[in-house]
Amino acid sequence: MFSNASSFVEGVDIAFFIIIGISLVFLVGITAAMIYFVIKYNKKRHPKAEPTKDNFQLEIFWTVIPTLLVLGMFYYGWVGYRPMRIIPKNAIPVKVTAKMWSWSFEYENGKWDSLLIVPVNKPVKLELFSPDVLHSLYIPAFRVKEDVVPGIANVMWFKAQKEGTYNILCAEYCGQRHSYMLSKVKVLSQKEYEKWYNAKDTLAEKMMPGEILMKKQACIACHSTDGSKLVGPSFKGLYGSKVTVLVNGEKKEIIADDEYIKNSILDPNSEVVEGFPQGIMTNYSGQISEDEIKQFIEYIKTLKDD
Amino acid sequence: MSTEQTALPADNFFNQGGKGLMSWLTTTDHKRIGLLYMYSIAIFFSVAVILGLLMRLELIAPGKTIMEASTYNKTFTLHGVIMIFLFIIPGIPAVFGNFFVPLLMGADDVAFPRLNLMSWYLYIIGAAIALSTLVFGEGSADTGWTFYAPYSVKTGTNVSTSVFAAFVLGFSSILTGLNFLTTIHRMRAPGMGWFDMPLYLWSTYATSWIQILATPIIGITLLMIIAERALGVGLFDPSLGGDPILYQHLFWIYSHPAVYIMILPAMGVVSEIIPVFSRRRMFGYKAIAFSSLAIAFVGYLVWGHHMFTSGMSGPARIIFSILTFLVAIPSAIKVFNWLATLNKGSIDLQPPLLYSLGFIFLFLIGGLTGLVNGALATNTHIHDTAFIVGHFHYVMFGGTGFGFFAAMHYWFPKMYGRMYNIKRATRAFWVTFIGFNILYFPMFILGLEGMPRRYYDYLPEFQGWQVVSTVGSWILVTGLIMMFVNIIRGARKGKPAGDDPWNGYTMEWETSSPPPLENFHQAPVFKKPTYED
Numbered sequence: 001m002f003s004n005a006s007s008f009v010e011g012v013d014i015a016f017f018i019i020i021g022i023s024l025v026f027l028v029g030i031t032a033a034m035i036y037f038v039i040k041y042n043k044k045r046h047p048k049a050e051p052t053k054d055n056f057q058l059e060i061f062w063t064v065i066p067t068l069l070v071l072g073m074f075y076y077g078w079v080g081y082r083p084m085r086i087i088p089k090n091a092i093p094v095k096v097t098a099k100m101w102s103w104s105f106e107y108e109n110g111k112w113d114s115l116l117i118v119p120v121n122k123p124v125k126l127e128l129f130s131p132d133v134l135h136s137l138y139i140p141a142f143r144v145k146e147d148v149v150p151g152i153a154n155v156m157w158f159k160a161q162k163e164g165t166y167n168i169l170c171a172e173y174c175g176q177r178h179s180y181m182l183s184k185v186k187v188l189s190q191k192e193y194e195k196w197y198n199a200k201d202t203l204a205e206k207m208m209p210g211e212i213l214m215k216k217q218a219c220i221a222c223h224s225t226d227g228s229k230l231v232g233p234s235f236k237g238l239y240g241s242k243v244t245v246l247v248n249g250e251k252k253e254i255i256a257d258d259e260y261i262k263n264s265i266l267d268p269n270s271e272v273v274e275g276f277p278q279g280i281m282t283n284y285s286g287q288i289s290e291d292e293i294k295q296f297i298e299y300i301k302t303l304k305d306d
Numbered sequence: 307m308s309t310e311q312t313a314l315p316a317d318n319f320f321n322q323g324g325k326g327l328m329s330w331l332t333t334t335d336h337k338r339i340g341l342l343y344m345y346s347i348a349i350f351f352s353v354a355v356i357l358g359l360l361m362r363l364e365l366i367a368p369g370k371t372i373m374e375a376s377t378y379n380k381t382f383t384l385h386g387v388i389m390i391f392l393f394i395i396p397g398i399p400a401v402f403g404n405f406f407v408p409l410l411m412g413a414d415d416v417a418f419p420r421l422n423l424m425s426w427y428l429y430i431i432g433a434a435i436a437l438s439t440l441v442f443g444e445g446s447a448d449t450g451w452t453f454y455a456p457y458s459v460k461t462g463t464n465v466s467t468s469v470f471a472a473f474v475l476g477f478s479s480i481l482t483g484l485n486f487l488t489t490i491h492r493m494r495a496p497g498m499g500w501f502d503m504p505l506y507l508w509s510t511y512a513t514s515w516i517q518i519l520a521t522p523i524i525g526i527t528l529l530m531i532i533a534e535r536a537l538g539v540g541l542f543d544p545s546l547g548g549d550p551i552l553y554q555h556l557f558w559i560y561s562h563p564a565v566y567i568m569i570l571p572a573m574g575v576v577s578e579i580i581p582v583f584s585r586r587r588m589f590g591y592k593a594i595a596f597s598s599l600a601i602a603f604v605g606y607l608v609w610g611h612h613m614f615t616s617g618m619s620g621p622a623r624i625i626f627s628i629l630t631f632l633v634a635i636p637s638a639i640k641v642f643n644w645l646a647t648l649n650k651g652s653i654d655l656q657p658p659l660l661y662s663l664g665f666i667f668l669f670l671i672g673g674l675t676g677l678v679n680g681a682l683a684t685n686t687h688i689h690d691t692a693f694i695v696g697h698f699h700y701v702m703f704g705g706t707g708f709g710f711f712a713a714m715h716y717w718f719p720k721m722y723g724r725m726y727n728i729k730r731a732t733r734a735f736w737v738t739f740i741g742f743n744i745l746y747f748p749m750f751i752l753g754l755e756g757m758p759r760r761y762y763d764y765l766p767e768f769q770g771w772q773v774v775s776t777v778g779s780w781i782l783v784t785g786l787i788m789m790f791v792n793i794i795r796g797a798r799k800g801k802p803a804g805d806d807p808w809n810g811y812t813m814e815w816e817t818s819s820p821p822p823l824e825n826f827h828q829a830p831v832f833k834k835p836t837y838e839d
Contacts, residue, residue, distance in 0.1 A: 015683040046653075051837065066639075070632070151549065175461065177375060179763045
């Protein structure tokens with residue numbers, strides 16, 4: 001009767017059934033009583049109301065019964081929840097970086113992906129990290145959710161029990177492209193997982209270092225590489241072009257050269273391209289090295305206008 | 307109808323105390339101030355309803371339908387800010403509290419009439435500041451009405467102005483609470499003891515305490531956001547050394563009790579209406595009075611249930627969960643007592659009672675789904691999903707909104723001395739009620755299926771219920787228009803209603819309709835109602 005995509009589903013869904021079941025009894029009962037009274041004691045049929053006699057015992061009765069019921073609901077809520085906070089020691093650690101507006105997942109051996117890839121029936125521990133604002137990692141099929149809070153090392157875990165692909169959504173509002181901050185969790189068999197985990201990183205062969213970095217740092221969540229306008233200007237045809245920027249509110253024309261690109265990464269709000277919002281981009285100083293900036297620039301140079 | 311009148315009494319507050327706009331803008335008459343609030347609230351409510359309609363229309367299909375993502379984010383923020391700070395929090399207390407708190411206790415005005423007028427001006431100034439973000443600066447805030455840090459610190463939109471508006475509105479709320487509290491303590495008619503007070507006064511009393519004690523916290527918190535944005539003081543943004551969770555605590559320490567500022571007055575209204583239309587005394591008067599105080603008190607201690615997934619410590623989560631369940635009990639007690647009052651009464655299903663029963667049904671759904679939110683296991687799944695949006699619209703709109711409509715239909719003949727068309731009011735109720743459920747019920751299903759809230763775009767599998775919900779919004783708005791047209795026509799052309807069209811038990815029905823300038827022709831003395839027809 002439960003999907004059991006993760007080991008938490010049963011506990012959570014039992015709590016759902018108990019709470020919604022009891023609630024339905026009350027909702028239907030009270031509504032039916034209301035309708036019954038309105039019909040039976042309508043002033044046409046029942047022109048004289050009977051005087052109200054307070055009934056202290058009845059008051060006690062309908063205070064105590066709901067109290068017991070809600071304490072029962074609390075109990076099942078807690079029982080379903082408790083396992084989520086007890087993280088098995090052997091859980092596979094994955095570092096999750098949530099950024100405006102993408103997810104990235106990094107494994108112990110340095111392997112990196114924008115999808116979360118996990119083996120079936122093995123506990124996985126997610127260490128949540130955000131460099132900018134609040135996000136929340138939500139996997140509905142697994143019944144798990146935990147906020148990703150900048151400056152605080154939140155942790156969550158789960159054990160997937162069925163192979164397949166499930167949605168990951170950002171549940172805490174994080175700005176313009178909040179509803180596009182999606183990913184997937186892929187649950188593989190142990191064998192497939194190991195094959196994936198131990199495979200040599202094929203990305204390095206296919207992509208330039210700057211391109212990989214750009215994915216890891218989530219630049220492409222806001223800056224397209226095909227000329228389309230997202231939150232920030234596209235990288236396509238950027239290098240060497242003339243851009244109009246606002247410096248302290250004044251328009252200025254400059255050429256997008258190495259110096260400009262570097263400055264845009266390390267101090268993004270000093271020169272914002274006209275027509276784009278101020279203050280959206282995170283300051284990357286301290287997060288990206290000089291070498292990496294060079295890799296970026298090399299990659300951007302390849303994105304020429306058609 | 308106890309008396310048949312052909313014309314309104316000449317000595318009513320519309321004629322007395324001057325005519326013309328200036329006489330209204332400088333009035334200290336609590337009745338006129340109540341109406342000033344009602345007209346301004348009606349305008350802001352309509353604006354926010356239109357914003358809501360546009361959001362629903364955007365969500366009828368995945369991808370862009372009528373607006374960009376950034377516009378959508380600003381729209382839901384402004385919708386929330388207007389509905390919360392300009393409609394639901396002031397709503398019933400500012401309109402019906404101002405008009406009826408003195409009348410229900412046989413007083414000639416509130417304790418501080420000038421302060422009362424000042425509260426209205428603060429309200430209007432706050433509203434003007436909030437709406438000015440549409441026209442000036444970098445565009446209105448796109449943070450959601452919760453202004454969560456650090457996004458609210460970082461975003462380029464005009465957060466400071468919106469936050470400052472909420473700060474000013476807070477003062478309006480505090481001063482109104484202070485005024486009612488003093489009025490209830492000091493100005494009851496001779497002979498009216500605490501437990502002779504109409505239950506609406508009890509709920510206003512409890513509400514006023516929350517307004518006075520909790521609102522300053524949000525005021526300070528909002529100033530902290532402005533200080534962080536303008537001066538770079540590191541309070542909530544970790545890149546400046548602040549703590550984003552601290553913001554959430556401070557925000558919800560006010561904003562959860564504020565939920566009870568919103569709902570308690572509506573419960574008070576329903577507790578007035580049910581006895582009158584069942585022709586009998588309220589069952590369990592003291593239980594209802596004390597449950598209002600219990601809600602006000604326990605309501606202070608449950609704010610953490612907004613933050614179960616924020617990384618709060620395990621014991622804190624457990625304590626907040628158990629307290630959240632306890633706050634449900636006083637509400638349950640009220641529902642049972644209302645039901646017991648209907649039992650064996652002589653029920654006249656007039657529009658005020660219809661809206662009150664609608665309130666009970668919708669509030670029940672809102673309250674019972676609140677239990678799902680309060681349990682830790684289920685909260686983890688539905689937190690920050692459409693389920694929450696459905697839940698609080700059932701409580702806030704289905705509860706407080708329908709309570710407001712019930713109060714409007716109940717006290718309307720006293721306020722204007724005229725009666726609206728009863729048949730049309732009944733028809734408008736059913737259209738509104740049905741539209742409401744078609745609009746908001748699908749959100750529970752969407753939330754359970756894993757659709758997060760504040761999503762401009764969504765995965766195609768969610769579309770079915772989104773379409774149903776959008777169609778519901780059209781029906782709901784049709785009902786609202788029917789209701790308002792009927793009310794406005796009634797105010798202008800309705801038949802004179804007489805002093806006591808509902809055979810009420812409370813003191814406001816003893817004076818003429820509309821009441822004269824200082825409410826009563828002779829200083830009234832409280833007599834216990836006999837509840838015999």
